[in-house]
Structure formats: C-alpha cells, structure tokens
Amino acid sequence: MDLKTPLYDAHLEAGGKMVSFAGYMLPVQYKDGGVIKEHLAVRNQVGLFDVSHMGEVVYEGKDALANLQYVLTNDFSNLEVGRVRYTLMCNENGGVIDDLLVYKCSDDKYLLVVNAANRAKDVAWMKQHLFGEVAFSDQSDEFVQIALQGPNAKEIIGKLTTEEEIPKKYYSFTENANVGGVTCILSRTGYTGEFGYELYCRPEDGIKLWKLLLETGKEYGIMTCGLGARDTLRLEAGMPLYGHEMNEEITPFETDLSFVVKMKKENFIGKQALVDKGEPKITRIGLQLTDRGIVREGADVYFNEKKIGQTTSGTMCPFINKACAMALVERDAVEIGSPIEVEVRGKKITAEVVAIPFIKK
Known part of the structure; x- marks a missing residue:
C-alpha cells in the first residue's frame, strides 16, 4: 500500500492529481498548472515541490x-x-x-x-x-523535504530568514536555519537546473513551512509543481535519473559520471571492477529531434543504418520548445552534430547529437 507524505492533504487542497510513485502517493501535476505551466514557472519565476519521498x-x-x-x-x-x-x-x-x-x-x-x-x-x-x-x-x-526552485527563490527565502542563515554557495547548507519560525536544514541544491533551495524539516512542521513558502511566494509567481515538471526540468538540464541513465548493470564511466569517481582513493566498493573493465565501450549522449515527434526511453538509435544504442529518457522540453532525449550508445560512434535516427513505433525519425545540458542559461 502506498504511503502518504505529511503534505498529502495540502496537495489535495491544491488540486493535485495524485499518482503512485516510489511507494508514495504524490502529485504528478496540479489543476491550476499542468506540466508545461509548472515547468515554465520554475524556469521564469519559482516552483514548489514536495520531495519528502526521498x-x-x-x-x-x-x-x-x-x-x-x-x-x-x-x-x-x-x-x-x-x-x-x-x-x-x-x-x-x-x-x-x-x-x-x-x-x-x-x-x-x-x-x-x-x-x-x-x-x-x-x-x-x-x-x-x-x-x-x-x-x-x-x-x-523524520524529515519533510521541500524544494523551492527558480530565479525568484532567493527573494522568498530572504523574506523568511536572515542573510547570515542563507547558504551562499551552490552545494552548501545551513543545518539549523530559522525559516519563518521553522527550524530546518536550508540547502542550496536542487534537481531542476535552476537556482533554488531544498529545505528539510520535521514532519510536524511540514504543512506550516509549505504554506508559509506558498504565501510568501505569491508576489513572485510561485506555483506548486508535481512529478511531471520535476522530470521535464531535470531532463532539460541534462541531469541523469536512476533507473534510466544508470542502474546496477551500467558503470559510472559508461554514463558519463566519471567526475564523481575518485580512482586515486585507496579503495572503494567497485573500484577493482572498474579497473578490470578498462575503457568503457558505451557513453551517454544528448539528442534533439529534427523531425516531428517525441522520443521516450527504450527507443533504438541508429547512425548510418547501424544500431548504436538506445534512449534512456526523452520528452518535449518546454522552455527550449524542443523534443530531446538522452541515450547510451557505442563510444566514439557519433559526435556533436552527427545526424542520427531514432525508431519510434516502428518508424525512424531524424535527430541530431547535441551537447548536454540541453538548456543554455
């Protein structure tokens, strides 16, 4: 049976369309928004996400x-x-x-x-x-996790806490910040490719913090955002998703995540296997359709009539208004600018290899 986050009733009140995800009932979108509107709110103003399932x-x-x-x-x-x-x-x-x-x-x-x-x-x-x-x-x-993402996030947080308590650097945090009377971890992190914060508080303070952020954010165009926009935002920003761009069969080197693997460390689980495997035979690429259509995961990718791999994620990216996807393909088979084809429902449509991230801000 799916669990409910402490913010479940707030989602129903806001018209959230609830779906089962990772063992929880979470909003995929809201009645006053929709994926595209919520996505653009994060890129242009600010959006609020319940990520308490983490x-x-x-x-x-x-x-x-x-x-x-x-x-x-x-x-x-x-x-x-x-x-x-x-x-x-x-x-x-x-x-x-x-x-x-x-x-x-x-x-x-x-x-x-x-x-x-x-x-x-x-x-x-x-x-x-x-x-x-x-x-x-x-x-x-023991935690409710709320993500406040978008260019107006700083103004909202600035009204709710002191300048000293706001983390200044990307990937930094204040452990016991007072945000509008709620003690929480205030973190300069996010999964959208935008400036923003993630806040961790106790479950009993979750509704209070959620409503406080919404009320304070009204003048800054805040919108509640669901799982749908969270996925389109992360893909547009070229961020990998577990179970898509990585899994227990794919190594970090095969999905272009070598920057978080420090082989000079004395030892870690998997290090020897990575050494033994040698140079990776596949890599992660970005592609942008030059044809009509949308590519999802699991679509075969072709170059010069030869199948070179499969897509791992794909969608229409609302801010850049382009259909994009990520794929795992044979290493060195293509380069930026290479024309490729992707098979969608038995039909091959054209695309081009592009740099990740897809959004350039």
Missing part, C-alpha cells in the same frame, strides 16, 4: 568518514562542514546501486539523501558494509 540516512561516529570513503565513489576527505557533495554508490561489479547527496554536518556526522525507490536497498547495503566506530540510522521518516 530517503535520509545518517552516519555518525569516529569512523563515519572511513565508512563513506569505502562505500561511496567520491572523495569526502576534503569535504568541509556545511558543504554538500554528489556521489554514487557502486556494487562489486562497478554497477551503480544509487546516486545520492552527502551533507557534512560535523567531522563525525554525515547526512546522506538517497532516492526513494532505492531506500530499502541502500539501507541494507550500507548496513552490510559498516565497520569500526560508527552509528548508522535510517531517518527518512
């Missing part, structure tokens, strides 16, 4: 850092308190178990944010590989 786990103790260094691909030895870092978690074969964010709260305490659909799997994996003096806890049910 998971949060905590490593705490003398060996917390050593555990992260072993179970995750990125290097956290130089991460400063108050900063956030994107990373992957691999299996022994070098495939991706999940992608996640790591928040450094202190030298011996780290908060990790994982994908909702992978929460149980991630927690089991992390527990299986614990060692030394470390306390591990799944605190997912």
Whole structure:
C-alpha cells in the first residue's frame, strides 16, 4: 500500500492529481498548472515541490568518514562542514546501486539523501558494509523535504530568514536555519537546473513551512509543481535519473559520471571492477529531434543504418520548445552534430547529437 507524505492533504487542497510513485502517493501535476505551466514557472519565476519521498540516512561516529570513503565513489576527505557533495554508490561489479547527496554536518556526522525507490536497498547495503566506530540510522521518516526552485527563490527565502542563515554557495547548507519560525536544514541544491533551495524539516512542521513558502511566494509567481515538471526540468538540464541513465548493470564511466569517481582513493566498493573493465565501450549522449515527434526511453538509435544504442529518457522540453532525449550508445560512434535516427513505433525519425545540458542559461 502506498504511503502518504505529511503534505498529502495540502496537495489535495491544491488540486493535485495524485499518482503512485516510489511507494508514495504524490502529485504528478496540479489543476491550476499542468506540466508545461509548472515547468515554465520554475524556469521564469519559482516552483514548489514536495520531495519528502526521498530517503535520509545518517552516519555518525569516529569512523563515519572511513565508512563513506569505502562505500561511496567520491572523495569526502576534503569535504568541509556545511558543504554538500554528489556521489554514487557502486556494487562489486562497478554497477551503480544509487546516486545520492552527502551533507557534512560535523567531522563525525554525515547526512546522506538517497532516492526513494532505492531506500530499502541502500539501507541494507550500507548496513552490510559498516565497520569500526560508527552509528548508522535510517531517518527518512523524520524529515519533510521541500524544494523551492527558480530565479525568484532567493527573494522568498530572504523574506523568511536572515542573510547570515542563507547558504551562499551552490552545494552548501545551513543545518539549523530559522525559516519563518521553522527550524530546518536550508540547502542550496536542487534537481531542476535552476537556482533554488531544498529545505528539510520535521514532519510536524511540514504543512506550516509549505504554506508559509506558498504565501510568501505569491508576489513572485510561485506555483506548486508535481512529478511531471520535476522530470521535464531535470531532463532539460541534462541531469541523469536512476533507473534510466544508470542502474546496477551500467558503470559510472559508461554514463558519463566519471567526475564523481575518485580512482586515486585507496579503495572503494567497485573500484577493482572498474579497473578490470578498462575503457568503457558505451557513453551517454544528448539528442534533439529534427523531425516531428517525441522520443521516450527504450527507443533504438541508429547512425548510418547501424544500431548504436538506445534512449534512456526523452520528452518535449518546454522552455527550449524542443523534443530531446538522452541515450547510451557505442563510444566514439557519433559526435556533436552527427545526424542520427531514432525508431519510434516502428518508424525512424531524424535527430541530431547535441551537447548536454540541453538548456543554455
């Protein structure tokens, strides 16, 4: 049975069209919006998302850092308190178990944010590989997570907290910010390709914070946004999605995420497999249709009549008004500007290889 986030009633009140997603009932869009309108609100003004379905786990103790260094691909030895870092978690074969964010709260305490659909799997994996003096806890049910995304986000937050409490750098956070009387983690992060914040508070404060942000944001054109716009925004920004651009069979190097894999680290799970596999044989590319139509995931990609791979995500990107997709294809088969074909419902339509991200802002 699907769970409800603490903001469920607020979504119904706002006319949210609720759907099942990652074990939760969440709004895919709202009656006064719709995917395109919500997408454009984030690009031009500001949008508000309930992302409370995401998971949060905590490593705490003398060996917390050593555990992260072993179970995750990125290097956290130089991460400063108050900063956030994107990373992957691999299996022994070098495939991706999940992608996640790591928040450094202190030298011996780290908060990790994982994908909702992978929460149980991630927690089991992390527990299986614990060692030394470390306390591990799944605190997912203790947080409401709200994303405030768009160019007007700073003005809204500026009205609700002091300048000192607003994180200044991208991928930084304030752990105990007072936002309109609600104590929360205030983070300069997001999954839209826009300036914005993510706020983490206790479940009992969720409705208050949600309504406060909506009320304060009225003069800035704020809109409630659902899963539909969240997906079109991330794709337009070229951001990979677990289960599409990455999975347990695809290595970070095969999906163009080598920048979060630090091979100079002494060791981490999957490192040896990545060494043994050698140079990747596939890579992730962006493509933009030059024909009419929309490409979804799983469409075959052709170059010079030869099948070179498949699309992993695709949609019409509202801000740039182009149909775009990402694909995993044979490495070095094509380059930026190469004309390709994509098979949609038995018919080949034309496209061009373009740089990721698709949006240039």
